[in-house]
Amino acid sequence: MGEDLADAARHWDARYAERDRVWSGDPNVMLVREMAGLPAGRALDLGCGEGADAVWLAGRGWRVTAVDVSEVALERAAARAVEAGVGGLVEWQRRDLGVSFPPGVFDLVSAHFLHSYAELPRERILRWGAAAVAPGGVLLVVGHAGPPPWEAEARPGVSLPTPGEVLAGLDLSPGGWEVEVCEEYERVQLGPDGRPGTRVDNVLRVRRLPG
């Protein structure tokens, strides 16, 4: 295991090991909103965490490749897929996406909240994600546009770009893509003290034009 994988894996395995479950277990709202009407195909979930998005997609007939650097998260995610009866539709891959990327092309490449306190070349990973989108397919990037209300500013080294900055960072070939959604949205999140705060996130959906 290279140093990068070791650092990211150590960080995230420790984070996941703190609790039996870190995330809600529900699929991300923007995935549900943006993908609900689309026909099933091949999907790639970048930084899949505990697998709620991958399991939701598989439940709708998608064949999913789900990647994360954390072994703890992937074990949890795989168990969850089996419980949901979709274990055979998801391939779980442990990788540091900053170092290597899954082969293949996909009708959907999805990255939800791919942020990290460990080193993460997010822009490069998202460019690789765009390159893996099949003609006619979609890249969906959802992330935080700023720090949570209970933190005055972003922590050093954590990238929290606006949707426009995410789009610019993809460096998509002109004429090859249609920008379908590029916007900020607000949602309420509970802070460490249990009190709700409003957080600004962003969603970018771009489609590779066929042919």
Ligand SMILES: C[S@@+](CC[C@H](N)C(=O)[O-])C[C@H]1O[C@@H](n2cnc3c(N)ncnc32)[C@H](O)[C@@H]1O
């Ligand atoms: C904030 S969590 C989001 C998880 C999931 N997408 C969700 O929305 O619930 C970020 C995820 O990215 C993964 N991750 C961070 N750095 C990574 C890397 N270099 N390679 C692969 N996965 C990484 C973490 O292990 C974690 O599961």
